[in-house]
Amino acid sequence: MGTEIMMGLAPITARPGASKALVIGYGSGVTTHVLAATPGMRQVRVIEIEPAVLAMDSLFHHVNGRVLDQPGVSRVTDDARSALQLQRDRFDVIVSEPSNPWVAGIATLYTPEFFTIVRRHLAEDGVFCQWVQLYQLPLPIVAGIVRNVRAVYPHVEVWFGEYPDLLVLGSARPLSYDSTWVRRLVGPTGALGDLAREWLNIDTPAEHLGHRLLGERGVSDLLTRASFAHTDDHPRLEFAAARSFLAPGNSVAAVFDSLAQIGAASGDGAPALLLARTLAMRRGDAAVLPYLQALRRAEPVPGEYAVREARIRLALRDTVSAEVMLADVYSRGRRDGKAWADAQLLKGLIATARQEPASRVLAFLDAALAAGADTAQARAALALLAVRDSSWKRAATEALGALRAGRGSFRHPYAAYFLSEALGHLTLDGPPSLADSVMAVAVASRPGMARYRELRALAAVRAGSCDVAVSEFIEMLQFGIERQDGPALVRQCRAMGQASEARPAPGVVERRRGKGSN
Numbered sequence: 001m002g003t004e005i006m007m008g009l010a011p012i013t014a015r016p017g018a019s020k021a022l023v024i025g026y027g028s029g030v031t032t033h034v035l036a037a038t039p040g041m042r043q044v045r046v047i048e049i050e051p052a053v054l055a056m057d058s059l060f061h062h063v064n065g066r067v068l069d070q071p072g073v074s075r076v077t078d079d080a081r082s083a084l085q086l087q088r089d090r091f092d093v094i095v096s097e098p099s100n101p102w103v104a105g106i107a108t109l110y111t112p113e114f115f116t117i118v119r120r121h122l123a124e125d126g127v128f129c130q131w132v133q134l135y136q137l138p139l140p141i142v143a144g145i146v147r148n149v150r151a152v153y154p155h156v157e158v159w160f161g162e163y164p165d166l167l168v169l170g171s172a173r174p175l176s177y178d179s180t181w182v183r184r185l186v187g188p189t190g191a192l193g194d195l196a197r198e199w200l201n202i203d204t205p206a207e208h209l210g211h212r213l214l215g216e217r218g219v220s221d222l223l224t225r226a227s228f229a230h231t232d233d234h235p236r237l238e239f240a241a242a243r244s245f246l247a248p249g250n251s252v253a254a255v256f257d258s259l260a261q262i263g264a265a266s267g268d269g270a271p272a273l274l275l276a277r278t279l280a281m282r283r284g285d286a287a288v289l290p291y292l293q294a295l296r297r298a299e300p301v302p303g304e305y306a307v308r309e310a311r312i313r314l315a316l317r318d319t320v321s322a323e324v325m326l327a328d329v330y331s332r333g334r335r336d337g338k339a340w341a342d343a344q345l346l347k348g349l350i351a352t353a354r355q356e357p358a359s360r361v362l363a364f365l366d367a368a369l370a371a372g373a374d375t376a377q378a379r380a381a382l383a384l385l386a387v388r389d390s391s392w393k394r395a396a397t398e399a400l401g402a403l404r405a406g407r408g409s410f411r412h413p414y415a416a417y418f419l420s421e422a423l424g425h426l427t428l429d430g431p432p433s434l435a436d437s438v439m440a441v442a443v444a445s446r447p448g449m450a451r452y453r454e455l456r457a458l459a460a461v462r463a464g465s466c467d468v469a470v471s472e473f474i475e476m477l478q479f480g481i482e483r484q485d486g487p488a489l490v491r492q493c494r495a496m497g498q499a500s501e502a503r504p505a506p507g508v509v510e511r512r513r514g515k516g517s518n
Helices: 002-013 030-036 051-055 057-064 080-086 106-110 112-119 139-150 179-185 193-200 205-211 216-223 237-243 252-266 272-279 286-298 304-315 319-331 338-353 358-370 375-388 392-405 419-429 432-445 450-463 466-477 486-502 506-517
Strands: 020-024 043-048 073-077 091-096 122-132 155-160 166-171 212-214
Touching (some): 002 030, 002 091, 002 122, 002 155, 002 179, 002 205, 030 043, 030 057, 043 051, 043 080, 051 073, 080 106, 080 112, 106 112, 106 237, 112 122, 122 139, 139 166, 139 216, 139 237, 139 252, 155 252, 179 205, 205 212, 205 272, 212 216, 212 252, 216 252, 252 286, 272 286, 304 319, 319 338, 375 392, 375 419, 392 419, 392 432, 419 432, 419 450, 432 450, 450 466, 466 486
Parallel strands (some): 020 043, 020 091
Antiparallel strands (some): 155 166, 155 212
């Protein structure tokens, strides 16, 4: 999601006042949504080769704002190279987001010849943006792709969206960023401010720069690492990328770190601490620890970044290191505001994970909620606490609170700890009708969570809702998950239902017994 947003935001910030945009590859439609929502944008055209992608657009209306139904947004179902050679329109911004380079046929969208075709449709002061998925791509191949962009566009920069996806910006003119225009897009009053804040950790216009890895000098240094040429006549990228797919030592973190080091050495990437702050929102990702540690060392007193590191340590199940990281923050009390609230929450999560006395856990979690900490995560821990005490109604209330509080963004994520465990116990051990109703809400709030669908099916079996169980077991197949005992559970559910219908109600049995004894 963050990358799709940045795919629209990065070129738009570099092209003030853009009114026409082209998107190659529709995907979920989020990038198209960002472009269409840009102030002054009059026309957005989408080129998508696969009709099924456009047919599935309704599945993403909750994130793309039904963008295909908006005035000024049009679509073309065709191969990008073919479509562009049949059109004459020019655009202020062109975004290309094809699939991975090793996918058959995709590599032709990374050649200088294709970038030349695209440039013919770009306004003189327009900006081109190429998505490069960093996973399974070694640095020389990344450098080769960037070199092909630079072969056509003299001014090139490398940005990133949701770590570690890269965005390569190219233009015939030097890329510059007008502060007034950037403020219209991001920050408290920006048209795209909420998206940027929730998904990219951009609170102020100045923080947008935290997503730039390489400026023009850094790009020139990167190109010296390119190891092969990739053209229409010699399409090597597809095969080189495929061969490197499982190569040892080809880690995303290592490649990203190398790019960050090139940017730092060239002096035109994001300032080190701003880059680190941008990455600091990653939860549970050990790869960002070196950046977080740099931020922590720069803090005058332990606070926000000590808490963030503790959160990652906890996600790695290292509760001892997490607790050590929190000690100084927690001891400073309310003077640290949000850092103190988050420290209280993490102390509560650590105590929950260690199954410490409920009174101790509650003290931390209640204080965290009162101070404004992450409601979704606190409620999830409280739900698990209630489950351990077999307080099923309270467990259901807290689980529903956790489900409703999470927005699913990086800023307000779904509960990462304990919620699935709490829901699992509620499903298997709690009152059937209560579990069934809670899991219905869980599936509705997170329809793409296969584990929730599985639990809903099991809860439905226990509650006698056999048709619901069948529906959820079938839906699980769409995720590639099959429960071998699914058919047997459904048969058991239906058999129990038939037996219940044939058996007199308990009150009737009691009355009959009473009548017979007179």
